[in-house]
Amino acid sequence: DQQVKQNSPSLSVQEGRISILNCDYTNSMFDYFLWYKKYPAEGPTFLISISSIKDKNEDGRFTVFLNKSAKHLSLHIVPSQPGDSAVYFCAASAETSYDKVIFGPGTSLSVIP
Amino acid sequence: GAGVSQSPSNKVTEKGKDVELRCDPISGHTALYWYRQSLGQGLEFLIYFQGNSAPDKSGLPSDRFSAERTGGSVSTLTIQRTQQEDSAVYLCASSPGTAYGYTFGSGTRLTVV
Numbered sequence: 024d025q026q027v028k029q030n031s032p033s034l035s036v037q038e039g040r041i042s043i044l045n046c047d048y049t050n051s052m053f054d055y056f057l058w059y060k061k062y063p064a065e066g067p068t069f070l071i072s073i074s075s076i077k078d079k080n081e082d083g084r085f086t087v088f089l090n091k092s093a094k095h096l097s098l099h100i101v102p103s104q105p106g107d108s109a110v111y112f113c114a115a116s117a118e119t120s121y122d123k124v125i126f127g128p129g130t131s132l133s134v135i136p
Numbered sequence: 137g138a139g140v141s142q143s144p145s146n147k148v149t150e151k152g153k154d155v156e157l158r159c160d161p162i163s164g165h166t167a168l169y170w171y172r173q174s175l176g177q178g179l180e181f182l183i184y185f186q187g188n189s190a191p192d193k194s195g196l197p198s199d200r201f202s203a204e205r206t207g208g209s210v211s212t213l214t215i216q217r218t219q220q221e222d223s224a225v226y227l228c229a230s231s232p233g234t235a236y237g238y239t240f241g242s243g244t245r246l247t248v249v
Contacts, residue, residue, distance in 0.1 A: 064242065126171070
């Protein structure tokens with residue numbers, strides 16, 4: 024049973040526009056959420072995170088929104104750039120096991136110049 | 137080292153042979169994780185080591201898979217009697233014991249022919 028879901032396997036966005044990547048989770052114990060970016064032939068790299076005490080965290084062009092009641096989070100990239108083309112993994116962990124992170128299946132983002 | 141190092145980067149093996157994949161974590165990181173990513177799939181958790189605690193093997197898909205971590209540092213993932221469905225990218229990550237500090241290696245691409 025997948026605890027972290029990313030229902031869109033792929034997304035295409037025009038350069039300069041907003042990219043919105045969605046993630047849903049089922050485990051109500053999750054209270055820390057992360058986004059990772061992965062280029063081909065490289066390992067995933069940490070992008071941005073959010074604690075459940077917040078509903079928004081912003082870092083430059085990247086903003087993560089958390090809706091705890093809906094068990095939903097999203098990553099917004101504004102403006103999107105061709106270098107943002109990658110696979111984005113949503114991940115979550117629980118206070119009871121902060122060092123074990125559960126990953127979603129990923130969404131492949133293509134930013135078209 | 138500066139990052140998580142995995143070797144080999146690519147491995148092609150014949151069905152039925154045993155393979156060993158190596159992970160050298162970031163110095164000082166107490167936690168070490170193995171994941172695999174099959175074609176079109178997300179990151180599947182395999183096994184997790186934390187300090188001197190017994191490893192969490194809950195993600196190992198079968199008894200053909202085993203892993204050890206010697207001296208709290210280098211880890212080896214062993215797959216015995218490989219099958220074609222074992223073909224995947226095997227990713228290692230280490231962390232100082234928190235979800236925030238996860239750092240991945242570049243992975244080993246295993247192809248079983």
